[in-house]
Amino acid sequence: MKNYKFLIFTIFFLPSFVFAADPPLFEDVLGNALGLVKNLFPILVALAVTYFLWGVIKYIRLSDNPEERIKGRDLMIHGIIAIFVMVSLWGLVGILVDTFFDSPDDLIIRNPDDVPQYDINGEL
Template sequence: MFKKRYILFLAVFFTPVLAFAAFSGIKQLLTDFGSILNSLKTLAVAAALLFFIWGLAKFIRNAGDSAAHEQGRNIMIWGLIALFVIVSVGAIINFFDRELNLPHSSGTQNEICDAITQC
């Protein structure tokens, strides 16, 4: 019974997605892909920051236990390394984006189309 309700809910919930899933061209596909990557970048930074904060809390909470204290320190270090890598990769991508004058998702569709496919 629950499985039937769940399937019915998913079918009703995702019907509009199927209705608006028409392919509108490569320019829209690239714009959507860029938006997804921006969202993933934000989630990665948030996850790395939460990882660092979790390590900090573990570091402070276990000040008396040297093994747990060391584990908290290692978590903080890996969280900082993850933040550094994410921000560095983003900076490198932005550098090449500026230098190569790549189109942005904030531009109009015609600007993106002209810059990528020369249409």
């Protein structure tokens, strides 16, 4: 266990040693963790889809054996439930973030006429 802690510590702080940078702040660590979670979620959805497809393959391939068909059907049902729950939570979190925090979409100017322009006298 001690070796794992040393390995994690070394990997975490190695960029600081290499680039002679300041040690990471808590905000940086939190940002990295949130980035990891943000990238991990689509991978989990892909795994759930793979699990569902494995159930479909098992259901079709072993259709002559009733017990294996039931196992394949159960895999498909569990895969569909996992996909539904993950996508629902993803949408709910997106709605909550857009409701309570500033959305980066608000910063995008979609219409060029919305850009503030100054005339020659420096007035809007």
